[in-house]
Amino acid sequence: MTTSTKLRRSMLFLPGSNAAMLSTAFVFKPDSIMFDLEDAVSLREKDSARLLVFHALKLRNYRAMETVVRINPLSTPFGRQDLEAVVRAGVDVVRLPKTDAPEDVHVLEREVERIELECGREVGSTKLMAAIESASGVVNAVAIATASPRLIGIALAGFDYVMDMQTERGDGTELFYARCAVLHAARFAKIDAFDVVFSDVNDDEGFLKEVELIKRLGFNGKSLINPRQIEQLHNAFAPTQEEVDYARRVVAAAELGERQGLGVVSLNGKMIDAPVIQHARVVLQRAQASGVRR
Amino acid sequence: MKIVKEAIAGTLESSDVQVKVAPSEGTLEVVVKSEVEHQFGAQIRAVVNDTLGRLAVSEGIVLVEDKGALDCTLRARVQTAVLRGGAVKDLDWSVL
Amino acid sequence: MNDEFEFYAIDPAREPSERAEIKAFLAKSGLTYEDGIEIFVLGRQGRRLIACGGLEQNIVKCVATDPLFRGESLSLTIVNEVINLAYERGHSHLFLYTRPNNIAFFAGCGFYSIVEVPGMVTLMENTPIGIRRYCDGLKKLRQPGARIGAAVINANPFTRGHRYLIEQAVAASDWLHLFVVAEDASFFPYRDRFQLIKAGVEGIERLTLHPGSEYMVSRATFSSYFFKEKNVVGDCFTAVDLLIFRDWIAPALGITHRFVGTEPFCRTTNKYNLDMKYWLQADLSAAPPVNVVEIERTAQDARAISASEVRRLLRSGDFDRIGKLVPPTTYELLWSKYRTAADGASADAAA
Numbered sequence: 001m002t003t004s005t006k007l008r009r010s011m012l013f014l015p016g017s018n019a020a021m022l023s024t025a026f027v028f029k030p031d032s033i034m035f036d037l038e039d040a041v042s043l044r045e046k047d048s049a050r051l052l053v054f055h056a057l058k059l060r061n062y063r064a065m066e067t068v069v070r071i072n073p074l075s076t077p078f079g080r081q082d083l084e085a086v087v088r089a090g091v092d093v094v095r096l097p098k099t100d101a102p103e104d105v106h107v108l109e110r111e112v113e114r115i116e117l118e119c120g121r122e123v124g125s126t127k128l129m130a131a132i133e134s135a136s137g138v139v140n141a142v143a144i145a146t147a148s149p150r151l152i153g154i155a156l157a158g159f160d161y162v163m164d165m166q167t168e169r170g171d172g173t174e175l176f177y178a179r180c181a182v183l184h185a186a187r188f189a190k191i192d193a194f195d196v197v198f199s200d201v202n203d204d205e206g207f208l209k210e211v212e213l214i215k216r217l218g219f220n221g222k223s224l225i226n227p228r229q230i231e232q233l234h235n236a237f238a239p240t241q242e243e244v245d246y247a248r249r250v251v252a253a254a255e256l257g258e259r260q261g262l263g264v265v266s267l268n269g270k271m272i273d274a275p276v277i278q279h280a281r282v283v284l285q286r287a288q289a290s291g292v293r294r
Numbered sequence: 295m296k297i298v299k300e301a302i303a304g305t306l307e308s309s310d311v312q313v314k315v316a317p318s319e320g321t322l323e324v325v326v327k328s329e330v331e332h333q334f335g336a337q338i339r340a341v342v343n344d345t346l347g348r349l350a351v352s353e354g355i356v357l358v359e360d361k362g363a364l365d366c367t368l369r370a371r372v373q374t375a376v377l378r379g380g381a382v383k384d385l386d387w388s389v390l
Numbered sequence: 391m392n393d394e395f396e397f398y399a400i401d402p403a404r405e406p407s408e409r410a411e412i413k414a415f416l417a418k419s420g421l422t423y424e425d426g427i428e429i430f431v432l433g434r435q436g437r438r439l440i441a442c443g444g445l446e447q448n449i450v451k452c453v454a455t456d457p458l459f460r461g462e463s464l465s466l467t468i469v470n471e472v473i474n475l476a477y478e479r480g481h482s483h484l485f486l487y488t489r490p491n492n493i494a495f496f497a498g499c500g501f502y503s504i505v506e507v508p509g510m511v512t513l514m515e516n517t518p519i520g521i522r523r524y525c526d527g528l529k530k531l532r533q534p535g536a537r538i539g540a541a542v543i544n545a546n547p548f549t550r551g552h553r554y555l556i557e558q559a560v561a562a563s564d565w566l567h568l569f570v571v572a573e574d575a576s577f578f579p580y581r582d583r584f585q586l587i588k589a590g591v592e593g594i595e596r597l598t599l600h601p602g603s604e605y606m607v608s609r610a611t612f613s614s615y616f617f618k619e620k621n622v623v624g625d626c627f628t629a630v631d632l633l634i635f636r637d638w639i640a641p642a643l644g645i646t647h648r649f650v651g652t653e654p655f656c657r658t659t660n661k662y663n664l665d666m667k668y669w670l671q672a673d674l675s676a677a678p679p680v681n682v683v684e685i686e687r688t689a690q691d692a693r694a695i696s697a698s699e700v701r702r703l704l705r706s707g708d709f710d711r712i713g714k715l716v717p718p719t720t721y722e723l724l725w726s727k728y729r730t731a732a733d734g735a736s737a738d739a740a741a
Contacts, residue, residue: 019367020309044474048303048374054390055366081385088387119387300482302474306466306499314517316482325519327500357517359500 007031007289008153008192009221009237010230011068015040016049026061028227031289034068037082038097046078050085057089068129070095074107083108087115087126093152095129098160100136105147112150127152129194133160138178141185151191155223156182158196169199172213183218192220201226211236234290239283241292250280297354301379304363304371311363313375316355322346328360341365345372348389354379395464396434397471402427402444412452415439419454427451429479431471433464440464443472448481448604469499473516483604484516487612487630504605505633508674511626513607513634521605521634525642531598532644535564540640540680541649542569542606544697546576547724548586549716551651551687551695556591558685559649565596567643572602577701582723589719605638607631628662632669637677647681653696654687704728 012030014021016037025033035056041049057067069091071082086094096108108128116123128150132138138161145154156178158169167174175196186193195214198207211233214222222233239247249267254277257265265272297317304312324346326338338360345368346356356372363371373390377383402409412430413423426446433441433455440456441464450472455465476484488496493503493512501514504521515521539559545552560566570587574580584601591597612627639645648670653659663684670680687695695715703712707730713721 019304019311019363019371020307023309023364023367047377048370051370051374051390052367055370059366084385084387300477302477302482305470307463307470312470312500314482323519327518355519357519361498 005285006066006152007221007285008066008194009286009289010233011194011221011223012227012230013040013070013197013223013225016053016069017041017045019052022052022056025227026059026065028230030065030224030227030230031221032066032068032093033062034070034095034223036070037078038070038072046072047081050078050082054085054089057086057091063090066092068093068095070097070131073098074104074111080111083111084115087112087121088119090121091126093127093129095131095155097131097157098133098137099130099144099154100134101140102143102147105130105144105151109148109150124150126150129153129155131155131157132178132182133157134164135161136164137161138181141181142188145185145189145191151189153192153194153220154182154186154189155194156196157223159199161196172210179214179217179219186220187218193218195219195222197223197225198229199225201228204232208232208236235294237286238290238293239287243283244287244292247280247283247287250277251284254280295349295351295376295380295382297351297376297379298381299379301375303374303378304367306359306361309362309364309367311361311368311371312359313371314357314359315375315379317379318354320353322351322353322356324356324358326358326360328358329362330360334360337365338368341368342372345369346376349373349376350389351376394435395440395467397431397467398434399429399431399471399475402430408432411439412442415442415456416452416454419457421452421454424451429475431468431475433468433471441468443468445472445476445479445481448476448484450476450484450486453486465495466499469496473500483520485604486514487511488514505630505637507626507629507633511630513630521638524603524605525638528600528639528642531567531600532642533565533596533598537563537646538644539563539566539647539649539683540569540635540643540645541566542571542635543587544571544576545583545587545590546697547578547583547700547716548590548720549695549697549700551715552587552697553590553717554695555649555651555685555687556594556597559683560594560596562649562683563596563647565598566649567598567600567645569600569606569639570602571606572604573606573608575608578728582727586720586723590717592719605634607634628665629669632666633675636670636675636680640680641677645680647683649683649685651687652684656696700724 008031010030011032011034012028013034013036014025016035017040035053037046037049037053053069056062069086071086071094072078074080083094094112096104099105105128112126113123116126128148129152130144132141132154137144141154145151158175161178162169162174165174179195183193198210200206207229211222215237224230224233250272253267253272254265265277297315300316302312302314304310306312324339324342326335326342328335328338338358342356342358400408402412416423427444428446430442430444432439440459442452442454443450444452453469455468473484486496486501490506490509490512496514501516502518504513504515506512539562541556541559543552556568570584572580576583580602588599591599607627607630650663650666667682670682700712700715704724709725712724
């Protein structure tokens with residue numbers, strides 16, 4: 001079963017070029033915080049954003065959280081420098097944009113390892129996340145998701161993807177297949193799956209509807225651009241009291257079964273197997289993090 | 295690192311700092327202007343000088359227009375300005 | 391921060407419809423569009439124009455933001471964009487003129503006041519050590535004496551009349567500081583003018599020749615907007631120029647007297663000399679007054695020697711007359727570099 005124990009419901013995007021935001025964003029408590037060096041940063045500011053993020057990553061407040069940096073593609077003049085900076089600064093996860101094929105992950109992996117060796121960082125400690133932003137990426141999702149043991153998740157990125165598909169963002173129909181493909185690839189590879197950014201910060205209802213959908217599909221989390229969305233999302237992911245109660249009973253039964261050395265766990269006379277127990281654990285984990293759904 | 299041309303980095307937004315560098319022969323002049331000069335002027339100067347020192351900048355004019363930036367922002371902006379104003383593009387990350 | 395705002399630069403000369411939009415936008419803030427502006431940074435929210443800032447060489451002009459957004463960092467951002475654009479265009483030392491009520495805002499943008507024409511206009515620059523460093527450099531050139539003179543010449547080109555004026559000024563002073571206007575708006579470019587002056591003052595003692603600086607303001611780039619106001623002696627441009635001289639340059643060098651030539655045929659110069667007496671001598675500045683001394687120009691063939699006369703003669707190729715008005719060093723340059731093909735042909739034909 002999945003080995004991921006880290007909750008990653010919310011990943012807050014911050015433009016790496018905004019000094020004020022970088023100075024204060026740790027007060028928000030997303031599950032992961034993502035500093036963007038790619039699309040949110042103008043060409044002119046690529047170098048300055050890189051240094052801002054380099055230094056921010058070392059701040060105690062950010063070290064206490066899971067940090068992610070979206071670097072520029074390695075095919076650009078910026079990507080390699082971004083990687084040098086953030087790996088050395090101790091980023092937890094490097095997010096690779098526009099991942100079209102497993103080779104993209106391999107190239108990244110080699111670079112990251114080289115830098116880890118050079119700077120004395122524990123080899124393998126820098127995790128990776130692949131962003132799928134094109135038809136190629138979707139079609140290759142399984143190969144991408146299994147391309148490296150460093151991968152902790154794959155994310156669907158909506159904006160570039162719909163352009164590649166020659167359509168536009170709408171009610172979600174346009175993401176239907178991509179979401180499913182990314183999700184299945186993630187589950188097959190036993191890593192996390194992340195959904196797209198919801199960009200209309202004033203449309204609470206639309207946001208919650210989308211969150212409900214992707215949660216139902218099974219996504220582990222979603223990328224956010226507005227801190228306000230964090231609490232809304234955590235609450236939507238929070239289990240109901242009934243779900244919590246049931247999950248407690250499941251886990252209790254599992255622990256009882258373990259103590260008694262039984263090969264099979266049962267609850268209410270029915271056999272419950274590993275996926276059910278794992279899911280129960282996740283439910284309790286979410287409840288622990290944000291309480292019960294309001 | 296030698297500053298060979300004028301360069302600017304940062305913005306004037308609150309919590310940020312704008313740093314301008316220009317070449318100069320023989321001397322290093324650092325001018326700091328800050329809204330919080332009284333409480334933090336000395337600390338800002340210390341951070342700027344330390345950052346410049348690590349980059350081996352010994353000549354130049356460095357103007358710092360502070361709008362309440364944290365030390366980490368200050369370091370980043372000073373480094374960016376120096377790199378933009380320098381001739382060398384390869385970085386030694388260990389000094390940053 | 392501003393995912394919703396978009397900033398980009400345009401050449402107003404090439405975008406007539408955007409230029410018209412900017413004009414209207416500026417008018418709402420009580421500002422006048424200035425034709426000399428070479429490039430504008432525009433800020434838009436969707437299609438709506440919400441901020442603009444212009445550049446004419448190294449002068450920042452026409453900065454305005456939509457009142458609805460004031461108080462947000464939009465104003466700072468637009469100025470930031472203009473400054474970055476200026477850097478990209480090779481201008482790191484920037485100036486701007488503004489009304490006194492906007493000084494605080496631009497101070498927050500990293501600009502520092504140089505001089506203020508009370509209640510009218512302030513000249514600012516984007517460094518705290520600009521004019522101060524310039525004056526620190528001047529202080530090193532101080533000379534002892536009770537009468538320290540100064541003169542400012544454009545010398546377009548350097549004539550015998552200039553030489554005369556300078557000789558008279560030196561005779562009346564313990565030392566003379568001679569400044570050359572740096573602006574390249576004259577027929578003869580600065581480099582040539584300066585070389586001719588340098589050659590032309592050869593042999594005169596107790597004189598320091600100062601190259602031009604950015605602190606002798608340029609009429610060409612001065613904001614025409616401020617000319618509209620009438621209730622100040624002279625116009626604002628002259629005032630700014632003279633206040634810089636009085637408040638900064640004169641104290642640095644200990645200047646007590648400023649020499650000017652009279653210009654019987656030129657009304658503009660006469661007015662300027664009157665304004666000079668006002669701004670340099672009246673009790674309106676903390677800096678000590680500087681005495682203005684007018685020197686009558688020398689005559690040659692009963693007409694005052696003027697550079698404009700020389701230029702006129704140059705156009706008609708009358709080198710005989712030119713020779714009477716300019717020293718040999720000036721004549722040499724005019725003949726070698728500035729005579730027209732027609733003169734050359736006739737000269738060759740004659741030779």
